Amino acid sequence: MNREQTPSSAAGIDFNNNPLPSAGSPWIEGRFEENLIVTTLEQAMNWGQLSSVWPLTFGIACCAMEMMATGMSKYDLDRFGSGAFRATPRQADLMIVAGTVTYKMASRIRRLYDQMPDxxxxxxxGACTIGGGPYFKYGYHVVKGVDLVVPVDVYIPGCPPRPEALLEGVMRIQDKIRARKLGRNTVSQLPVPHRSGYGKLAPVVSIPSVTAPVTSNNTTEFVST
Known part of the structure; x- marks a missing residue:
């Protein structure tokens, strides 16, 4: 700053000659030097998370093949910051349930979800994950929707969905993070570090067991207990 410049003019703001901007005019544009970014803590935290959404390595059926293809160079999932698939839930932000969810797998899904940090x-x-798919009516062992086990943010229909559909789903997750508002009432949504191994785990999902067939009146029935 030379002698002819005042502190206000050196910063690009002239409080002596320019009147205060009106309610409809911008306060930021053209009033600061270049290479200076003004933001809020809320926007900075949301930008950091939406730029590094790490999925959990979790493929349980044929939809996982399309998920693997999305991470290849042809579709390049890494350009959205989501190419770093993690092998542990404690380092993951996103769970992509790609495949048929059975009752035996349901408790494992819930346990992995509880171990993921907030x-x-x-x-x-996929259709099997959303509502059971072709196993909806006769699949006694299939959960009719993973939203009965964990809360779901984005649904991607298809059998199986194409990699472009998964990319669209990841972008919808980014939009949800970008629109997140942080305040006093949302303190619980902030990421809080916790000790590994001390997460509260969900109980194992119990399913009815099938006993030996009972024959009566020339018909065979299965009795569940």
Whole structure:
């Protein structure tokens, strides 16, 4: 700053000659030097998370093949910051449930979800994950929707969905993070570090057991207990 410049003019603000901007005019544009970014803590935290949404390595059926293809160079999931698939739930922000969810697998899904740090998100990928798919009516062993086990943020229909659909789902997750508002009432949504191994786990999902068939009146029935 030379002698002819005042502190206000050196910073690009002239409080002596320019009147205060009106309610409809911008306060930021053209009033600061270049290479200076003004933001809020809320926007900075949301930008950091939406630029590094790490999925959990979790493929349980044929939809996982399309999820693997999304991470290849042809579709390049890493350009959205989501190419770093993690092998542990404690380092993941996003669970992509890609495949058929059985009752035996349901308790494992809930346990992995509880071990993920907050804030966390879930994508239901494929018809089997969303509502049971072709096993909806006669699949006694299939959960009729993963949203009965964990809360789902984005649904991607298809059998199986294409990689472009999964990319669209990841972008919808980013939009949800970008629109997140942080305040006094949302303190619980902030990421809080916790000790590994001390997460509260969900109880194991119990399913009815099938006993030996009972024959009566020339018909065979299965009795569940």
């Amino acid at each position: 804030p966390k998100y879930v994508i239901a990928m």
